[in-house]
Amino acid sequence: MPLLTTHETNHKFIHPEGKETDQQNSSTNVILQLRAVTKTYANGCHALLDVNLEVKQKEFLFITGPSGSGKSTLLKLFYGEELATQGEVIVDNCNIAALRGDRLSLLRRRIGIVFQDYKLIPQRTVAENVTFVLQAQGYTRKEIQRRLEPTLKLVGLVSKANSFPDQLSGGEQQRVSIARAIVGTPPLLLADEPTGNLDPDNSWQVIQILQKLNSFGATVIVTTHDEQLVRRCNHPVVQVRNGRLYQK
Numbered sequence: 001m002p003l004l005t006t007h008e009t010n011h012k013f014i015h016p017e018g019k020e021t022d023q024q025n026s027s028t029n030v031i032l033q034l035r036a037v038t039k040t041y042a043n044g045c046h047a048l049l050d051v052n053l054e055v056k057q058k059e060f061l062f063i064t065g066p067s068g069s070g071k072s073t074l075l076k077l078f079y080g081e082e083l084a085t086q087g088e089v090i091v092d093n094c095n096i097a098a099l100r101g102d103r104l105s106l107l108r109r110r111i112g113i114v115f116q117d118y119k120l121i122p123q124r125t126v127a128e129n130v131t132f133v134l135q136a137q138g139y140t141r142k143e144i145q146r147r148l149e150p151t152l153k154l155v156g157l158v159s160k161a162n163s164f165p166d167q168l169s170g171g172e173q174q175r176v177s178i179a180r181a182i183v184g185t186p187p188l189l190l191a192d193e194p195t196g197n198l199d200p201d202n203s204w205q206v207i208q209i210l211q212k213l214n215s216f217g218a219t220v221i222v223t224t225h226d227e228q229l230v231r232r233c234n235h236p237v238v239q240v241r242n243g244r245l246y247q248k
């Protein structure tokens with residue numbers, strides 16, 4: 001279960017089941033921690049306000065909330081795309097603000113990211129889209145081949161390995177983007193509205209794949225607007241409203 005505080009309960013972590021704990025007691029197996037984080041964009045927009053959150057390894061967490069409430073900003077802080085204006089973001093025992101260049105790249109290798117709009121390269125096949133990051137990271141051809149087939153199998157796309165993105169349905173494209181995110185076996189998987197462009201059947205298929213990865217040991221954090229999908233799963237939920245976190 002994630003631990004969080006809200007502005008109403010400053011600096012005491014509240015367990016969703018209602019138990020209180022302090023920071024010192026809650027540091028075992030923690031993969032992600034936000035400590036009193038505020039994010040103000042350059043235009044003065046306060047996207048997040050004094051947010052505390054702690055996610056343990058192997059959790060599956062949903063982050064919900066209305067449009068513009070701060071969900072994507074939260075995820076961007078987790079992988080260092082944005083930096084906190086105040087407070088600390090600790091991922092895999094690393095303070096994101098202290099990482100530069102290579103060290104940030106190394107941490108990012110341990111984080112898989114899935115976006116609502118897939119972000120596939122149109123001129124590359126499914127297999128190439130999934131493996132180009134491994135190539136850039138210097139994996140051998142043999143190792144890349146060893147990883148490719150089981151990854152495509154897991155997302156049900158072995159038969160589409162040589163297809164191009166525009167030859168695939170939206171659900172298939174999203175599964176390619178999941179394959180790309182997991183082929184390096186990162187311990188942390190972040191998915192920002194992964195079902196936002198999909199119908200209910202494809203959305204459920206994506207969630208089932210994420211659940212399977214979670215059962216293999218990955219920590220999975222998913223933002224979504226889809227309350228029905230959240231209700232269908234039995235995972236902890238944190239809601240963002242006006243830049244603050246609430247337990248549901």
Ligand SMILES: Nc1ncnc2c1ncn2[C@@H]1O[C@H](COP(=O)(O)OP(=O)(O)OP(=O)(O)O)[C@@H](O)[C@H]1O
Nearest residue numbers: 041042043045047066067068069070071072073074
């Ligand atoms: N780069 C930016 N510069 C300025 N303001 C920004 C920037 N990115 C986001 N915001 C603002 O921060 C607030 C939170 O945005 P964010 O994208 O995190 O919300 P969200 O909950 O993910 O929304 P949605 O569900 O619509 O994607 C919004 O008011 C948004 O306008």
